[in-house]
Amino acid sequence: MRFLLINHIQNARQSLKANHLRSVLTMLGVTIGVASVTAILALSSGASKVVSDQVDQLGGNIAVIRPGAATTDPLGNLIGQDTTAHDYSASTITEDDLSLVTAISNIQTIAPLMILSGPVKADSSAPTGTPIVATTPALASIAQLPIDKGQFLDPAVNQNTAVIGVQLSIDIYGTEDSVGRKIDIRGTSFTIIGVLKRLNNPINYNNVDFDKAVIINFDSGKLLNQSIAQIQQIDMRATSVANLDQVIIDTNKTLLLSHGGQTDFSVLSGTQISQPTSQLFYAIAGVTAVVAGISLLVGGIGIMNIMLVSVAERTREIGIRKALGATNSDITWQFLIESLAISIGGGISGYLIGYGAAFAISTFLTFNPVLNWQIAAVALGISLIMGTIFGLYPAFKASRKDPIDSLREYS
């Protein structure tokens, strides 16, 4: 059997070479499917790696509280049940929760994030969708927001002060230095006291692109929102990594009590934070995954089609081989290995092309695709499964052929 395996592989190579164009075209179907799967996986794991890297950088003692129960269902994220959909839903986290959580021991700093939207104006109107983040000064240390010009929020200074992202500053004023200028947020005038350094990471666990955001005091934010605090997220930093677990447990207990036993919030830490990052990104990834699935199916049908043709063409050969002592399983393996050769060949080129595409796309994005063995294993696994599923029927069909009938056939 061992010798035969080598023989089957040689055989497959020979027969694929003999029909060069046909084999290449069939492989192309698999290649496209595997390439899109690889690109999606590489990019999406690249995106989540960005966030988890940030969390690691921050020392691994960060936890966040988000409204809504945690969903582990990726489809749920796609449809929009995501806990971070901050634009429309009323948050279940209240100001009371904030003060309760603040009282928990072993928390070093804590900062609420209240994300509002609305017109931001100055000399020229800012791009729509500019996030207005109302928070406390502690955010600067938790999220490590570096200040380029001026200063960050400070309880000592006037309430109506704002810190803006560098890109927003350029968009509105045409300069990076806009400290001291007035900005109009939802009809209220704020003085800019600081400009952030360019962070260049739109994907982060706060779900805010700080380069384009305007940050105001929590109390001012409340005033803009009819004096109601609508907290989308609370960032917490434990005193040490070892204490983080205890902080999370305590937070869960406290909030559960105050919410009357309802788990309409979730406390996340570490890699959990990085899961649902960008709605849009996951929606695109989902659509592409469907396309990839369809092209894999089409590629598989292509394999089956070509294998059936190949079996029909080589009926006489099957008869000869059987007459010379090939068993049914020898014939099955011969054709199965041929279809596997097509699908694996397609899989490998798809893997390479997929990475090429991923790197090409990543030049337009702020993160790089991830190279790891899991993606290679998935690509190889997909092609193996395809070759088997779509190669089995033709192979069985070949092995069931009657030797006499096959020999009588002229080819």
Added chain:
Amino acid sequence: MTKAPPVIELHDLKKRFGVGDAEHLALNGMELVIEKGEFITIMGPSGCGKTTLLNILGLLDQSTDGQYKLDGIEVSSFGSRRKAHIRSQQIGFVFQSFNLIARLSVIDNVALPLTYKGLTKTKRLKMASDMLTNFHLEEREYYMPYQLSGGQTQRVAIARALVNSPSIILADEPTGNLDSHSSHIIMEELSDLHKRGNTIIMVTHNPRLTSYASRVITMLDGKIDTDTLMPLIEPPAVTPKRPLGAKTRKKKTTTKKKPAAKKATPRKKKA
């Protein structure tokens, strides 16, 4: 020889093609005992069931009725794997129409039966090369089948049948396409194998070749017509049904009908 069971023993063997009106018995009650080491030529008009008989003997086809014992064991009890194993170990086929695999080189074609015996590649190629040398084809090893002349092709086909040194060789007109010189080489090779104790069953239309045989069987309408257990001394062209003029004519009419009937039936079977 008396102790060992005969290599091949057929009893009331029947093979039916088609159904209903198209029914046709290619073999109609064959009785045949072949001992080890015999060299048998089977002659007879086309359509009398010679090829069908060879196919059944070679375990490629199954009889509809009757018994076929190979080495004393009834073959109808064998599974397809066992049959394939016997074909691989014991039986060598030489086909009427060469049946080389067109996309394999000459040496790969010859080495093919050894593949299914499970030999390593080097061993296979060595044995195939030796066999080709026997047939004076050593310079054609890496030719493709379409680059060979008819005679060379048939010699390759025979080399392939002999490469796994089978104990039974089934040859369907092995010299049908060869000039007398090539035929001579092949018949010498076959009779050499015969001398080494192999059993050879050869179908032929050429009465001259029966001189190599130890036993000549003529078939007619799926049955044995004549059978000489003695080796022939005289040139054989005399023996078959020549003198009976009236009878021959009658036969001729039947045989003329036969091919048409036979052609029609397989088509039915396929549909």
